[in-house]
Amino acid sequence: MKGWMNAARMIGYFVILVLLAGVIGCAFGVVYTRQESRRLFTEYNELSKERDRLNYEFGRLELERATKAEINGIEKVARGDLGMISPSPANTVVIKR
């Protein structure tokens, strides 16, 4: 009877020890995940800022492309600098399928 009590007490101590270790582990876990979440949050913020910046940059480049590709300018270069002409009907061949 007494031995059984002792064994039960030992098991009790052990369980408490395990739980204690669990609690401490948990506490460290909380600290760690919190830290990690903050780090990731900052990273996320920075990345979304970067994304927005790149989006704007893209818009700006698109605008620049549209300005550079302005048909008036292209025509001027084609006709003036490169001496291109639109083919007259006389020197066009129609291929019928």
Added chain:
Amino acid sequence: MTKRELFQFDFPALRAQREAPPAGAVPKSAAERGAKRWFDFVGGDRSSVRPRQTTVNLKRRLAVVLMILALAGAALIVRAIDLQWVSKDFYLDQGDQRYVRDLKIDAPRGTIFDRNGNPLAVSTPVASIWADPSTLKDHMDRIPELAKALGVDANALAQKITQRADKQFVYLVRHLDPDRADAILKLGIPGVDKQPEFRRFYPNGEVTAHILGKTDIDDRGSEGLELAFNEYLTGKPGSKSVIRDLHGRAVESYDVDLDVPPKPGQDLTLSIDKNIQYLAYRALMQAIKDHRAVYGSIVVLDVTNGEILAMVNQPSFNPNAQNGGNIPSADLLSHMRNRAATDVVEPGSTMKAVTIAAALESGKWKPDSKVDTNPGTWQHYDHIVHDHRNVGLLTVTGVITHSSNVGAAKIGASLSRDQMWDMFHRFGFGETTGSGFTGESPGNLPIAKRWGPVEQDTISYGYGLSVTPLQLARAYAAFANGGVLHTPTFVKGGGDEGKRVVDKKIADEVVAMLRTVIAPDSTAPKAAVPNYYAGGKTGTSHIAANGGYRNVYNSVFVGFVPATNPRLVAAIVISGATGTDIVQYMGGTVAAPAFSQVMQGALRLLDVPPDNVKNWYTGGPGPDPLAAPLQQPLDPANDPSIVGEIESADP
């Protein structure tokens, strides 16, 4: 253990008292033996310290201590309740004020694209520099430095700051390049900061200015499609709450549920084709320059679905500049108006096609029915209808070919006014087209009840009613589309299925008649498009002013290509062409060449196969074999030299 023993504190004095030996006993304790204990030194001279022999009421002492402890405990609890419960909101608020920040998340206005994905209007981030005069006024010595960076006059800036010294916010300069703004902030002048904003850019400038309109300085649509689609294009800025650390970096989300995601403005894809738009703009500029005209419009529609491929006007403005690009403010409205949709003209002879559609529908007329226009004038009641020359006995087709006012009036007079009004109304005249453009004009088509015989005559050949160039293009698109009228739309894929306004047979007959117009000996040879069959109609009308007609003309041409399977329709209205001779105002002279020019380019851009291959190698426009047979005027007096001599001609 009794309760008494529990509270038996082992104070040395008490112990001494308790263990005090009976008098005369041999001292046994260490003290009595002369050994020193730690408190013996506290009192200094050992000899002066005597154990007090006062009686201590332990119970009372205990009660007092317990009471103090209880009070302290109660105070703590009250404070805790106060902190955690009563004033909780206040403290939470205070904490939040120190650590929580609402970050604004920008949502730019949507981009407007043309039908091929080329950007027509783009919002890009810019920065506005603002100052807090109440702070800046204490640093007036740095004003010259700031003024130099801003590129403004230092004295004016100093004055601006002094005048507003009690204010906290004033814009110094708006819409700067972000890099330049950063350079200014790097000067580190107190009270100067930047505010990120968006600015709208229009890469095609004045070519697309009228359709797109513009936005005001706060990026809200104020004109044109920017206004019409403002809701659709506008983004809703979002916000998120974050907890910041000491350095002001966001470290944690405060409450995700409170965050408002930004709603970026939606992108809009227009039916406009940038290249056709440019072609039309250039042709319009050319026509206005060549004929020393004042203003004009060109509208190009897709026949099959009513999509607007191009819409240009002159004069124009630069939407990227604040005042439209050095336009005097008095003229600004005239420059900014989208005349193609908001301004009306009397359509002149272009309406004859609608009159004839009504005539064909009545069953009284066939395309080859004869109508006698001799001798080139017709007195009907108190009104005399003139032709530009006597074209003699014509068929109904010939009335279109030679643009005979007399013929059109006689045909119109044979119909009831309700029949005619109904046909005009079915083709969309007198009503806005439903394109959704802000400020679009419905034109003016008098109700049939008000038509007298003379009004009916004039309306038969296009006077006494007014239409917008857009309405004109739309009506002709209906003819070219086999009698199905579409609602014009600015949005790609936004066309409706259309509604039938006239029988396909009648529409095809009218199309065949319109094809006779573009022939070497007809009214609009210059509208010919090499390698394609085309159809169309010229129109010339006086500009009504102050209740009468002045000697200023609208020159109109509206037509479609390729005539065998129409794809494109264009309406061209050029006003105020100058010249000494009527020929120099006529639609066939002023507007028709622009039609040819725009259509050649547009057909090539859209890869529309040529349908007039027979004439391919010769290069020129040949006679159109599928056009309705030409009715040569029976009158031999078709000498072109007499054209200019008739004053009120209206071809």
